[in-house]
Amino acid sequence: MSVVVDGLTKDFGAFRAVDDVSFGVPSGQVTGFVGVNGSGKTTTMRVMLGLLAPTAGSTTFDGRTYSDLPHPRRSVGAVVDRIGAHPGHSARRHLTMVATSAGLSLGRVDAALDEVGLLDVADRPIGRYSMGMTQRCALAVALLGEPETLILDEPANGLDPAGIRWLRDRMRAWADEGRAVMVSSHQLAELAVVVDRLVVLRDGGVVFVGSVDALQSGPGSLEDAVFDLLVDDSSVPVATPTQNSTPAVTS
Numbered sequence: 001m002s003v004v005v006d007g008l009t010k011d012f013g014a015f016r017a018v019d020d021v022s023f024g025v026p027s028g029q030v031t032g033f034v035g036v037n038g039s040g041k042t043t044t045m046r047v048m049l050g051l052l053a054p055t056a057g058s059t060t061f062d063g064r065t066y067s068d069l070p071h072p073r074r075s076v077g078a079v080v081d082r083i084g085a086h087p088g089h090s091a092r093r094h095l096t097m098v099a100t101s102a103g104l105s106l107g108r109v110d111a112a113l114d115e116v117g118l119l120d121v122a123d124r125p126i127g128r129y130s131m132g133m134t135q136r137c138a139l140a141v142a143l144l145g146e147p148e149t150l151i152l153d154e155p156a157n158g159l160d161p162a163g164i165r166w167l168r169d170r171m172r173a174w175a176d177e178g179r180a181v182m183v184s185s186h187q188l189a190e191l192a193v194v195v196d197r198l199v200v201l202r203d204g205g206v207v208f209v210g211s212v213d214a215l216q217s218g219p220g221s222l223e224d225a226v227f228d229l230l231v232d233d234s235s236v237p238v239a240t241p242t243q244n245s246t247p248a249v250t251s
Contacts, residue, residue: 001062001075001148001179001180002024002026002027002060002061003059003061003182004059005024005044005057005058005059006057006058007021007056008021008022008056009054009056009057010040010043010044010047010054010055011055017043018040018044018047019040019203020056020205021044021201021204021206022057023206025149025181026180026197027149027178027179027180028175028176028180030172030174030181030194030195030196031182031183031195031197031198031199032191032198032199033182033183033184033198033199033201034185034186034188034191034198034199034201034226035200035201035230036230039202039203039204040201040204040205041153041184041201042153045151045153045182045184046080048066049066049078049080049151050065050066050067061075061076061149062075071102071103071145072145073102073144074104074146075147075149076148076149076150076151077142077143077144077145077149077151078142078150078151078152078153079135079138079139079141079142079151079152079153080151080152080153082138083126083137083141085126086126087125087126087127088126088127089125089126090123090124090125090126091118091121091122091123091124091126091129091137091140092113092123094126094141095109095112095113095140096109102144104144104145108144108146109144110122112140112141112143112144115140115143116136116139116140116143117166118133118136118137118140121133130158131157131158132159132163135155135156135157135158135159136159136163138155139152148178148179148180149179149180149182150171150174150179150180150182152181152182152184154184154186155183155185156187156190164190168190168193168194171194175196183195188221188222188223188226189221191222192212192216195212196211196212197209198210198211198226200226200230202229202230207230208229
């Protein structure tokens, strides 16, 4: 699936949270989405998914906005908010309700729970889950429709070290299956192991789009390179939209 963010802008009154952001999310790759708190990452993701209306610009999935997709959950899976489940409901019941409302096969419920390692506790109330288990449940919801694209905002929150490694391996596997994976995270050391390319935001605008190798060209770590970029981007090339306004994708 081709995901294209083109000139995305979002204002909240006089405050511009996202400023003319353009990038692509290629299939078969993991795209890291990084920046300091308040840089516009979550707002961008929410606008991409139609949870917020853009002030300008667009996001398309194979040429369609999220709201125009005929079967959104079969095209895009996302973790951008709290799971929103009743704490007294089990994970199996919650996923069953989501699958029913989305017209998905109920056979996907246990398959998704199994994929995230919750099948053995699927009937336990979500209110009794740890933060990491709740995050896995949110991932299971995202996977229900076997989507071609995954958009994940800080999916490692609450996961223990084993869970973080599991998630890293799963993101790599999803990309190797041909899916487009976009993930925001502050854990740059983990991102360095799994991502193919990076989109870096500062003050609501894109300051870098490209491969990890293009950014991490010096002797330091990826974390050092990103930090230096967020302080001073004068020496780093920025991918810009082409003349036909399709964002350039540097692989």
